Amino acid sequence: MIYQGNAITVARGDDDIATLTFDLKDESVNKLSSAVVSELEEAVNALQSESGLKGLILTSAKEAFIVGADITEFQSMFGKGDDFVSDMLKRVHSIFNAIEDLAFPTVTAINGLALGGGCEVLLTTDFRVMGEKAKIGLPETKLGIIPGWGGCVRLPRLIGADNAIEWISGGTENKADAALKMGAVDAVVPNSELDAAARDILERANTGELDYQARRDEKKGPLKLNAIEQMMAFETAKGYVKGVAGPHYPAPVEAIKVIQKGAGESRERAQQIEAAAFAKMAMTDVAYNLVGLFMNDQVVKKKAGKYEKQSQPVKQTAVLGAGIMGGGIAYQSASKGTPILMKDIKDEAIELGLKEARKLFAKQVERKKLTTEQMAEKLTNIRPTLSYGDFGNVDLVVEAVVENPKVKDAVLTEVEGVVSEDTILTSNTSTISINRLAQNLKRPENFCGMHFFNPVHRMPLVEVIRGEKTGDAAVAATVAYTRAMGKTPIVVNDCPGFLVxxxxxxxxxxxxxxxxxxxxxxxxxxxxxxxxxxxxxxxxxxxxxxxxxxxxxxxxxxxxxxxxxxxxxxxxxxxxxxxxxxxxxxxxxxxxxxxxxxxxxxxxxxxxxxxxxxxxxxxxxxxxxxxxxxxxxxxxxxxxxxxxxxxxxxxxxxxxxxxxxxxxxxxxxxxxxxxxxxxxxxxxxxxxxxxxxxxxxxxxxxxxxxxxxxxxxxxxxxxx
Known part of the structure; x- marks a missing residue:
């Protein structure tokens, strides 16, 4: 063993190939926290001291490769001022440059998600092999900052300025086939073949078949663009990206400026330009708030996850009231794989609901998110009905009739009589008190609000409204179903208008x-x-x-x-x-x-x-x-x-x-x-x-x- 830490191990094989494995203990994913960066520095120092090595493979023992830097550290780090941030960046650059400058060829085996700092790590190696289902990307602009660990320097030199601008300014997660086509990776193989593919590349590099030094020179030198090409690439992109991002989100355009300013520079000078811009962005209110937003989102997901663990899976649901809203709810449920009955008292309302669902599925086909076969299959998850015949097997019902307390009360009491004693009833109401709607129910503990926002397929929020008599099981099941629909549930207590x-x-x-x-x-x-x-x-x-x-x-x-x-x-x-x-x-x-x-x-x-x-x-x-x-x-x-x-x-x-x-x-x-x-x-x-x-x-x-x-x-x- 060359090195062993809490998150990183480096082992030497009989073939003199070293494997550096990211495996952060007591965590489900790998993150580049300040502690992990310190370990990486120690691991690289150990590699530099090891003699006779013929290559290095970077790999991960977790499902994802590295999901990025530890964002929970950002606000405290940024709060220490731009000098502190600049020093941190300088240190990380020196570690990453040391990987890039090792005396033997290097390759990354990307087994899963590699984002932000995780993507910047893999850009340091000479070669990259990628699992078929893995994704890579630099999403920093979504947090109001830019890639600061070499992403703005290495990626354009690897895949070209135009492609790098698209990836960085858009903050996209890029699939393996796209990464291969762009030249970001050298091969795409099943995960089971990643190690063999990585070793094959190192062997070919050691025999001289692959020129790893030429790869390094390309990444470390200026971008190969003349003045006219630079103007075409950068000025056009800045205008377009500014129009898309709008005046309140400066990071995407700043990233393009960094690539442009560093285009004619060597690695170290380009990294200095990147670091200065990162520090500037890190000090903005936009970055503070967007990082805070990420943190808040984690709080919301964590709370929802706790509720979800308390619930049995919701396998069959129903929506009462077809039409546009009912059709939207049915579409959302069916598209995410939960079968749903769609009941109404009129044929024309049923047809309107089905029409809405079909329209939304057709848009997915147009955008090439689904094939026509997949659309047909998902549509079978929606079963229209004019009766309560199959409601005995329903786990959860969403009442979505007109916003009238008398009508809702009549429908809810009626459906309670035909479902099982364990079925959860919910009301998609935007204003009517859940306590009021629960008054005539025999099992008010099984009832809560489930407020969707219009249009259902676009709006991410669902308010789950707890009444005075609502039980924990009802809330847990409703939260679980909301998450299964791909929505974000936030649990609130009952009052006029609820929260939003x-x-x-x-x-x-x-x-x-x-x-x-x-x-x-x-x-x-x-x-x-x-x-x-x-x-x-x-x-x-x-x-x-x-x-x-x-x-x-x-x-x-x-x-x-x-x-x-x-x-x-x-x-x-x-x-x-x-x-x-x-x-x-x-x-x-x-x-x-x-x-x-x-x-x-x-x-x-x-x-x-x-x-x-x-x-x-x-x-x-x-x-x-x-x-x-x-x-x-x-x-x-x-x-x-x-x-x-x-x-x-x-x-x-x-x-x-x-x-x-x-x-x-x-x-x-x-x-x-x-x-x-x-x-x-x-x-x-x-x-x-x-x-x-x-x-x-x-x-x-x-x-x-x-x-x-x-x-x-x-x-x-x-x-x-």
Whole structure:
């Protein structure tokens, strides 16, 4: 044994080939934490001291090769400043360069996922062989940073600038066949043949058949592009990527600049350019928030995983109510392999649900995600029915009929009588109290909410709503089924609007105040879209439907009359009263026309402006900052209240629900991170100023005021 550590071993074979194996103890995956990097340094030093070696194979004993750096260390590391980050990068570069400069040929056997730092490790070796199902990639730009351990230097020299720009700026995970075609790997074989393929390459390198020194020279020298080729490759790419990434995500364009600046340089100089840019990106709020987002996502997944372990597998499900929503739920379940009955009382509703599912499957075929045979097979997972005949074998039922408490109550009590005593009943409701719907059920412990967001196939969040009498088994089974559908479940407690809609409607309340004070709704939309929302509030209301908004607002006003009930008509109510329902009937705050693809395109409508004037009490001028404050403060305060009221368990879950459920700008990290970024004391001061003019919707809670006085935060500064 040449070296043995907690995560890395280096063994010498009888053929004088050394094998460096990544196998991090007590972990399911390999990560390049600071401790593992230290071990790698020791292992490389040991290899340099070993005489007579004829080659090195890098390999992994786990299912994945290396999933990347240890992201849990990022915020604490970045919080130490750019000098610390630069020194860390310099050290890693020296270790990776030492692998690249070993006195014998080297090869990586990529058995599984190799991302980020894991991909950068394998780029150091002379050759790479890849398992058929493995994937490699550099996803750092998705965290607001760039590859910093040589990825921006080695990958372009290996696969060409154009291909490297595509991989790095897109943060893609790339399959074996694509990697082979690009020249990122030298061979693709079944995993069982990886070791033999790696040894074959080393043997050919030692006989001179393969020139490993020429490979090194290519990676260590300048990119082979003349001035015109450089301009074509980089300037065009920067313009395109900037357009796709948008103004709030600078890392993809920064990565292209790094490749461009380093193109004419040797390895060490190009690495210095990369390190300086990485340190710059690491210090940005975007990187802090996107890394925080990753951490929050891990919290959510971990909690869901605990629930899942408490549940029996959900093997057969049913959805009550076909139509667009029922069809969407049936599609999602069937596409992920869980058979589902789709019941309605009308043939035409069944046909509408099937049509929706077929349409969604057909899109997958168009995108070459499925073959027509696979589509046909998956469609058999949906069984339409007009009766309860097969409901005795159903593990979980999703009720998705109209948003009317009397109708839902009748359907739920009816289905409870035909399913087994262990069947879990759920209601896909966006506003109706789970406690209320449970009142007439014989087994309320088997009932909870399962709130899907529209469109089901696109929106990642499902709120799992626990009522007062909901049992743990019901929550666990619903979480397990949500995960099996490929969705992210967040468990919340019952209240009007639950978490997401309860938080969203104060945002709309802020919008209504702006309309009453004479703001231009199109300008408000532009300001909030520039702030980072996928669509402004007026446009969002049109997409949601003004009828849906009015109904939900009534529920909120009844539940929280002190701050959500309003005297007089709002702009939202005026639109509804004038039969302007938004995209549902092609007129709301905007009018809608079909674009070339048959999708609704919004256009300005003078009639909408005339109607909004009916609610204007006084004419005020608003700066963009005023608009942002009036929109964001009530949303953030309601998120705080949900946390304080125990509707949601943690800041991480609250922020992830808003990002996954209503498109809160990811680069801002969520409502509670937004407060932290502003400073709790500064936020409270802003809210109190607005509350004097606009009332309780803007009033901070006592606990939030206390946090401000104590200089507290929702997330620990630079926390892991």
């Amino acid at each position: 809609n309860r938080v969203l409607f104060p945002y709309f309340g802020g919008f209504s105040f702006l309309m009453e004070h004479g703001a231009d709704f199109q300008h408000v939309d532009k300001v909030m879209e520039k702030f980072g929302w996928p669509m402004g509030p007026a446009y969002l209301l049109d997409v949601v439907g003004l009828d849906t908004a009015v109904h939900a607002n009534e529920v909120m006003a009844e539940g929280f009359p002190d701050r959500m009930a309003r005297e007089g008509k709002t702009a939202i109510q005026v639109m509804f009263d004038n039969d302007r329902l938004g995209q549902k009937n092609d007129k709301g705050f905007y009018a809608y026309e079909e674009d070339k693809k048959g999708k609704p395109k919004k256009v300005s409508d003078d009639k909408a402006y005339a109607l909004v004037k009916e609610v204007v009490n006084e004419q005020k001028e608003f700066s963009d900052d005023d608009i942002i404050a009036r929109m964001m403060v009530p949303l953030c305060l309601e998120t705080v209240r949900c946390l304080e009221d125990g509707i949601v368990d943690s800041p991480a879950e609250a922020d992830m629900a808003l990002i996954y459920g209503i498109g809160f700008p990811p680069f801002r990290g969520g409502a509670l991170r937004y407060i932290d970024a502003m400073g709790v004391a500064e936020f409270v001061e802003l809210a109190e100023g607005l509350a004097k003019e606009l009332g309780p919707l803007y009033a901070p809670t006592d606990k939030l005021r206390q946090m401000a006085q104590n200089n507290e935060r929702f997330y620990a500064a630079n926390a892991q």
